[in-house]
Amino acid sequence: MPSSPLKIALIGAGPAALTLASILHHHNIPFSIYESSPSPRNQGGTLDLHPSGGQLALRAAGLWEEFTKLSRPESDVMKVVRRDGVVLWDGNGADAREVGEEEKFNGRPEIDRAVLMEMLLGAVPAELIHWGKKLAEVVPGVGETYDLHFADSSTERGFDLVVGADGAWSKVRTLLTPTQPHYSGISLIELSALDVAATNPWLVQYVGRGSCFSFGEGRTIQAQRIGDGSVRTYACLRVPESFIHDCGIDWSKPDSARQEYVERYFGDCGDDLKRLVLESRDQLIPRALYQLPVGFCWDSRPGVTLIGDAAHLMTPFAGVGVNAAMVDAMELGEGIAGFVEGGLEREGKSLATVIKDYETELFPRGGKFAQKTMVNMNKHFSATGSEDLVKRLRAAYGN
Structure with a gap:
């Protein structure tokens, strides 16, 4: 991989970090990933990737064709059941929709989280991922760089950019804000x-x-x-x-x-x-x-930022978490690529402004997804939760 003027650390090896890594590698920009787990984790079930979300990010990473081979468009169906067992909607039968071959990726095709992770890992050189490296602390280093201190007492020094993709209880986030997730x-x-x-x-x-x-x-x-x-x-x-x-x-x-x-x-x-x-x-x-609170944000700090759950932890009741994380990765990755490929001396640009521009777009986008999740959660846990979902489905599909 060619040299770059930037030394970049990605903390965590979930879908957000691996999407960012795939995009950086696609642009021949070097990085290092540090993950606390000793090996890839198979957490979660199946994910639906939206055309303007995860699908768009995979296109940016050069992984679209592989995604079409591994995803399951036929699983983009829902069944809704009332508490007493009465089926109100069945996308497998009476409420099924005909979808042509050319349209099957226009919806939200499913892909197992484990399969997505395997695909993303396959796009990142194995030697760039350091497993079993649990981050203890990020501390300012020499000049405008940062040092990573790990639980095993080792240290990696001199990073120009540290990206926290380390989930709900992010260690990187503590460098930007004292805010922590709440129940x-x-x-x-x-x-x-x-x-x-x-x-x-x-x-x-x-x-x-x-x-x-x-x-x-x-x-x-x-x-x-x-x-x-x-x-x-x-x-x-x-x-x-x-x-x-x-x-x-x-x-x-x-x-x-x-x-x-x-x-x-x-x-x-x-x-x-x-x-x-x-x-x-x-x-x-x-x-x-x-x-995390709806509308969560932080004051931009040169050389440090967040993506995915570290930036906007949500419950799963809108199905947007991984899509939001992958869009974060795409926006940040393309911003870094534009900066590096445009030259460090490009007029009016610095790494700090690239990060701030990314966060300026991130905050309202994350807030919108978080608000949608809260609204959905409250609807789902209401007395008419199933009926309300079916009303929305009938309106959307003209039934």
Whole structure:
């Protein structure tokens, strides 16, 4: 890779950082990635990439053709179920839409997070990713550079730009602001059922090709088909932050925990919805969801910035998180590329102004996505959550 006047560190190796890395590499701009995990993590289920979001970023990274081979446009369908089990909308059957071959990427094709990560990792030279490097602190170095101090007592020095893509509890963010995420009011259990075609054909048929949602007052059930043949299900509650620890359910015993959770909090739901949760037996992870404030921003600081969850942590109830993160990466990557390729002496430009220009666009974009997420979350957890979603679907599709 050719030399560059900039020394760049990306902290984290999730979709945001790897999209940025792919774009920088596409422009022959060197960088180093530092990731706390010893190897790639397979977190999350399937992702829908929007034409003006993740899809656009993959085009900028030169990965569009590969994406079209690995994504699942056929999974861009929804099923909506009322709390009592009545199906209000079924994109697999009565409400299915005909989509021509030339239109299949105009919507929001699904791609498994693990597949997206593998694709992005394949676009980045392996020697540029340093696994098992947990960041302890970013500190000002010599001149206008920054040094990275790691938990293993090692130090990397002299970075002109440090990009925090290190998620909810970003260490890089502390250099820009004291603001930390706060509890969203929602906790959940994440469940998996593996190889459902062979082990539970009913589950395949019930969830359908894409996603299945049931929204209601203070609780939701959401399930999605994954390309590896599994189903991932989330049973969510609006509860206090201490719920997971204080509810009295022994999460170390998944079978009894699942049964108790359903009986206590979803006992009046339709039998099929309860079965969806109870028959997802291969994994149970309790989670509390956190978010940054709507409109979160910081004062620009030369040589440091944020992308993805580090910049605008949201709950998943609008499905925009990874798209927003990949757009961040695209905008920042193309700004850096334009700066480097235009020459450091370009009149009126400095690295600091590139970062500030990026953040000027980032803040309103992130605020819009965060506001949309809050509105959606409140709708989903309302008494008429499922009915409201179906109204929007019928309006959008003219049904």
